[in-house]
Amino acid sequence: MAKRDFYDVLGVARDADEKALKSAYRKQAMKYHPDRNPDDAEAEAKFKEANEAYDTLKDPQKRAAYDRFGHAAFESGGFGGGGTGAHDFGSTMSDIFEEFFGMGGGGGRRSGGRERGADLRYNLDVTLEEAFNGKTVEIEVPTSVTCDTCSGSGAKPGTSPTTCRTCGGAGRVRAAQGFFTLERTCPTCQGRGQVISDPCTSCSGTGRKTQERTLSVNIPAGIEDGTRIRIAGEGEAGVRGGPSGDLYIFVSIRPHELFQRDGADLYCRVPISLTTAALGGQFDVPTVDGKTSRVKVPEGTQTGKQFRLRSKGMPIMRSTQMGDMYIQVTVETPTNLTRRQRELLAEFEKESSGETHPESAGFFSKVKDFIDNL
Numbered sequence: 001m002a003k004r005d006f007y008d009v010l011g012v013a014r015d016a017d018e019k020a021l022k023s024a025y026r027k028q029a030m031k032y033h034p035d036r037n038p039d040d041a042e043a044e045a046k047f048k049e050a051n052e053a054y055d056t057l058k059d060p061q062k063r064a065a066y067d068r069f070g071h072a073a074f075e076s077g078g079f080g081g082g083g084t085g086a087h088d089f090g091s092t093m094s095d096i097f098e099e100f101f102g103m104g105g106g107g108g109r110r111s112g113g114r115e116r117g118a119d120l121r122y123n124l125d126v127t128l129e130e131a132f133n134g135k136t137v138e139i140e141v142p143t144s145v146t147c148d149t150c151s152g153s154g155a156k157p158g159t160s161p162t163t164c165r166t167c168g169g170a171g172r173v174r175a176a177q178g179f180f181t182l183e184r185t186c187p188t189c190q191g192r193g194q195v196i197s198d199p200c201t202s203c204s205g206t207g208r209k210t211q212e213r214t215l216s217v218n219i220p221a222g223i224e225d226g227t228r229i230r231i232a233g234e235g236e237a238g239v240r241g242g243p244s245g246d247l248y249i250f251v252s253i254r255p256h257e258l259f260q261r262d263g264a265d266l267y268c269r270v271p272i273s274l275t276t277a278a279l280g281g282q283f284d285v286p287t288v289d290g291k292t293s294r295v296k297v298p299e300g301t302q303t304g305k306q307f308r309l310r311s312k313g314m315p316i317m318r319s320t321q322m323g324d325m326y327i328q329v330t331v332e333t334p335t336n337l338t339r340r341q342r343e344l345l346a347e348f349e350k351e352s353s354g355e356t357h358p359e360s361a362g363f364f365s366k367v368k369d370f371i372d373n374l
């Protein structure tokens, strides 16, 4: 089944602000909450759908990616992938329910205290040239890894955790409160179901340690500003044997001195002299591949005229094609004239007519008509 648009799911406009999103989400969540709709698979699906939509749209980064790429932004594998698909809905549920009821949503997410590690975000700046060529970068990621002394159990080697007596090992306690039956995390074992009486000294019983790791990341040629690269399993280690989170690399491309980028095309403004514009000529422009290209300027070129250099733009990802480069010329009015130059221009002026300046001639004749008709 095709995935529904997240804005349609929540029933909000595409420019809805945070408040509108939250209130739309609340409505849906209350309506389709499984506690209110027991054994209703359709309601459950709607509840999950609303959760996923809200989870994406409440995060400005994810929302921007969604606006740009749609659901494709979150398909796993490949570039720009990641995120919401794999995200279990525990996190959104618990923050929103904490807000509704003043207590955690709990849920069966933690079994035996296992918990998925957090996702990590790494911001990477690259130059336009690097984005053009593609490159492999080594990045240092501070992350928590499984403690090797206790293999992540948190218990001192040779000892083992004991079952929590408060919850009997379930990690959760239940309490009926009006309409809902609320489950919450066991306060004694914090949901682990087990208590460590003799903690591992190396990690103080957390089962994790912080470490800097070096990762090699391939930045593909043609990458765009704002792309997220997901590296599965390279986020923080899970708690007590839970799976690791993912690492997301957010790529920003630094502004370039000469070139502006629009998708795969590049734009460059070049000033040319009055004489080159009038008489014609040529100039060389640098291109992003480090070479130069020659641009021929025909006689009578005006400011704003655009020249296209085919395939001199950025690589188009997942293809062998290249974007184009556009050169926009601006005719520079000469300044700081010498006496001789003034004379020459004054002489030139005397020779000028409507033929030499058809655009001005046309404009001023329109002005004259306008005034005559007043």
Ligand SMILES: [Zn+2]
Residues within 6 Å of the ligand: 147, 148, 149, 150, 151, 152, 153, 154, 155, 200, 201, 202, 203, 204, 205, 206, 207, 208
């Ligand atoms: Zn340990």
Ligand SMILES: [Zn+2]
Residues within 6 Å of the ligand: 164, 165, 166, 167, 168, 169, 170, 171, 172, 186, 187, 188, 189, 190, 191, 192, 193, 194
């Ligand atoms: Zn417990």
